Amino acid sequence: MTTGQAVTGSKIRWSAINLIVVFFAITPVLWIVSLSLKQPSTFTDGSFIPRKITFDNYLGIFRTGGFARPLLNSIGIGLISTAIAIVLGVFAAYAIARLNFPGRRVMLGASLLIAMFPQVSLVTPLFQIERSLHLFNTWPGLILPYVTFTLPLTIYTLSAFFREIPWELEKAAKMDGATPFQAFRHVIVPLAVPGVVTATILAFIQCWNDFLFAIALTSSDSARTAPAAISFFTGASQFEDPTGSIAAAAVVITIPIVIFVLVFQSRIVSGLTSGAVKG
Amino acid sequence: MADIVLDGVTKRYDDGSTAVRDLDISIADHELLILVGPSGCGKSTTLNMIAGLENITDGELRISGKRMNERAPRDRDIAMVFQSYALYPHMSVAENMAFPLKLAGVDKATIKNKVEHTAEILELTAYLNRKPGHLSGGQRQRVAMGRAIVRSPQAFLMDEPLSNLDAKLRVQMRTAIARLQKSLGTTMVYVTHDQIEAMTLGDRIALMLRGVVQQIGSPQELYEQPANLFVAGFIGSPAMNFFTGEVVDNTVSTVIGNIPLPDKHRRALEAHLSGTREVVVGLRPEAFEDAALVGDRTHGATFTQCVDIMESVGSAKFAYLNLASTDRPSRITELDEETGADEVFRDSQLVAQLDSRSPAQESEDLQLWFNPSDMILFEPEHGRNLLIED
Numbered sequence: 001m002t003t004g005q006a007v008t009g010s011k012i013r014w015s016a017i018n019l020i021v022v023f024f025a026i027t028p029v030l031w032i033v034s035l036s037l038k039q040p041s042t043f044t045d046g047s048f049i050p051r052k053i054t055f056d057n058y059l060g061i062f063r064t065g066g067f068a069r070p071l072l073n074s075i076g077i078g079l080i081s082t083a084i085a086i087v088l089g090v091f092a093a094y095a096i097a098r099l100n101f102p103g104r105r106v107m108l109g110a111s112l113l114i115a116m117f118p119q120v121s122l123v124t125p126l127f128q129i130e131r132s133l134h135l136f137n138t139w140p141g142l143i144l145p146y147v148t149f150t151l152p153l154t155i156y157t158l159s160a161f162f163r164e165i166p167w168e169l170e171k172a173a174k175m176d177g178a179t180p181f182q183a184f185r186h187v188i189v190p191l192a193v194p195g196v197v198t199a200t201i202l203a204f205i206q207c208w209n210d211f212l213f214a215i216a217l218t219s220s221d222s223a224r225t226a227p228a229a230i231s232f233f234t235g236a237s238q239f240e241d242p243t244g245s246i247a248a249a250a251v252v253i254t255i256p257i258v259i260f261v262l263v264f265q266s267r268i269v270s271g272l273t274s275g276a277v278k279g
Numbered sequence: 280m281a282d283i284v285l286d287g288v289t290k291r292y293d294d295g296s297t298a299v300r301d302l303d304i305s306i307a308d309h310e311l312l313i314l315v316g317p318s319g320c321g322k323s324t325t326l327n328m329i330a331g332l333e334n335i336t337d338g339e340l341r342i343s344g345k346r347m348n349e350r351a352p353r354d355r356d357i358a359m360v361f362q363s364y365a366l367y368p369h370m371s372v373a374e375n376m377a378f379p380l381k382l383a384g385v386d387k388a389t390i391k392n393k394v395e396h397t398a399e400i401l402e403l404t405a406y407l408n409r410k411p412g413h414l415s416g417g418q419r420q421r422v423a424m425g426r427a428i429v430r431s432p433q434a435f436l437m438d439e440p441l442s443n444l445d446a447k448l449r450v451q452m453r454t455a456i457a458r459l460q461k462s463l464g465t466t467m468v469y470v471t472h473d474q475i476e477a478m479t480l481g482d483r484i485a486l487m488l489r490g491v492v493q494q495i496g497s498p499q500e501l502y503e504q505p506a507n508l509f510v511a512g513f514i515g516s517p518a519m520n521f522f523t524g525e526v527v528d529n530t531v532s533t534v535i536g537n538i539p540l541p542d543k544h545r546r547a548l549e550a551h552l553s554g555t556r557e558v559v560v561g562l563r564p565e566a567f568e569d570a571a572l573v574g575d576r577t578h579g580a581t582f583t584q585c586v587d588i589m590e591s592v593g594s595a596k597f598a599y600l601n602l603a604s605t606d607r608p609s610r611i612t613e614l615d616e617e618t619g620a621d622e623v624f625r626d627s628q629l630v631a632q633l634d635s636r637s638p639a640q641e642s643e644d645l646q647l648w649f650n651p652s653d654m655i656l657f658e659p660e661h662g663r664n665l666l667i668e669d
């Protein structure tokens with residue numbers, strides 16, 4: 001059958017293209033993993049697979065490099081910022097999706113504008129402001145800009161999700177004898193969860209990956225986050241190459257993101273609302 | 280079990296538009312009332328007011344004699360089936376049906392029993408563990424019904440429950456709903472825009488236009504004694520033919536000739552018409568017959584016209600005849616615009632339903648016979664039926 005062949009042909013073509021893209025994306029990651037497992041003397045041997053695997057680099061960054069504290073800062077600041085942004089974002093997005101108030105569009109537009117604002121132009125003023133407010137080099141000093149910059153994205157994603165919820169279900173729940181709170185709790189919340197989870201992941205990744213604010217608004221380990229800390233890595237001595245430590249740290253800060261996504265991914269059931277209305 | 284009374288109920292939306300005006304309907308216990316009318320005439324608004332999902336601007340709603348205006352939906356003990364079904368997508372079929380019982384605090388064993396029993400009635404037993412997303416349209420519709428009947432409410436409200444199903448399933452479900460309502464004996468208000476659905480289902484039909492009830496009565500009453508032009512045009516398929524006519528002596532002159540007025544019509548005209556002699560003549564397609572097939576023509580009138588199109592539906596034939604164009608009564612044009620149904624109120628074309636044995640051919644002349652006493656006369660100004668005494 002010619003159509004059958006055509007289908008197989010296009011399948012093969014797409015598989016090949018997918019493979020190339022995946023290879024292209026994953027090679028640098030594998031390279032970093034490989035580097036982090038090598039001994040300093042074999043960094044430049046050109047071999048992709050380490051001859052001898054060592055965990056010295058990992059032990060090094062935690063024992064002597066003091067990477068534990070920045071990692072803790074990253075996790076703490078990231079989680080707190082995300083939580084605040086999501087709570088505020090849920091309220092704002094609900095209002096934008098459900099209520100008809102003047103200036104709804106303007107609000108959404110303004111929030112997008114903030115998200116696109118070049119952050120680098122804010123660093124110097126923020127530095128001055130935080131210094132005078134004694135927020136410099138503290139957790140709140142980073143949480144504040146993180147919330148500011150994740151909130152627009154959160155509001156935008158959530159309001160798009162909320163608009164998709166069949167709100168007639170709320171009426172159905174009322175007819176079934178639910179109080180407004182019961183309708184919210186048993187019907188709306190379960191449907192909104194996938195959207196909230198998606199927004200949470202995006203917000204957390206944005207906070208976690210930030211380098212600019214972290215480097216500009218901190219001066220010591222008391223608030224410095226992991227990406228900023230990596231840039232301060234030096235070898236044990238002036239002549240020692242910090243490549244191994246940097247690679248190990250890079251792998252370490254990737255792991256929470258992977259865990260985060262894997263944990264929540266199962267909750268983002270796509271098409272969860274299908275079958276609610278019509279057919 | 281309950282009776283529902285709408286007493287002068289009016290709904291004005293926040294934007295100032297009046298969706299329902301001064302509605303007086305009383306629905307007896309055990310009764311199935313059909314609310315029918317073109318899209319946008321206020322059927323859903325009415326239903327939502329009975330349900331408690333919309334506030335009542337003016338008037339009173341009583342269920343079992345008690346005023347309901349201020350009560351929340353859950354305190355009215357009414358179940359509703361939505362046009363979109365509104366099933367909870369994250370719950371299985373069983374959980375969907377159990378939801379109202381769970382909220383009512385019924386114990387687990389009873390819930391299980393009732394859900395299983397309801398599923399059996401609706402033939403849903405095999406699907407109890409499925410999510411609505413994995414059901415066909417007809418099955419979803421039955422789940423929505425199940426969720427409504429499982430808690431034995433005082434009354435059911437149905438808002439175009441079958442409009443998302445295909446034609447065949449719609450007919451099946453229509454009879455199933457009627458049977459279910461009879462066997463449960465629960466009062467039901469059923470909303471539809473489909474006049475055939477309304478005619479086949481209901482004990483009583485309330486026909487609405489622009490938020491005002493035009494007529495309430497049995498399907499037969501609405502068909503035989505329509506209160507006005509709109510009711511006459513809306514009920515019946517194909518729709519009634521309308522012509523302008525002028526009453527001269529004992530005949531009414533129309534594009535299909537001078538029709539002698541039967542006694543009943545003459546008396547009605549004398550009672551109603553003062554001065555103006557203009558009327559709108561309504562004749563249903565079923566009133567006509569191929570003259571060749573009519574044996575005794577003494578009581579009838581005939582006229583001959585060229586057939587434009589013939590359609591056969593097996594059991595009957597429909598002949599479409601072009602008539603000389605006449606001035607359309609302004610009321611008909613107005614109704615056309617209001618209902619958006621320009622083919623319902625055709626001018627210059629006549630539809631006749633013929634016996635399937637009729638030999639009539641397209642582009643040939645056809646002699647049509649009809650009985651003038653089947654004629655309905657309307658007043659052109661407001662479209663009122665002149666044959667009904669008031």
Ligand SMILES: Nc1ncnc2c1ncn2[C@@H]1O[C@H](COP(=O)(O)OP(=O)(O)O)[C@@H](O)[C@H]1O
Pocket residue numbers: 292293294296297298316317318319320321322323324325
């Ligand atoms: N929430 C609302 N606000 C303002 N007008 C409304 C609202 N809901 C319905 N309407 C208007 O009220 C009229 C009746 O609507 P509806 O009851 O939904 O009609 P039906 O169900 O008969 O099609 C329509 O003209 C519609 O535009």
Ligand SMILES: [Mg+2]
Pocket residue numbers: 322323324438
């Ligand atoms: Mg409607």
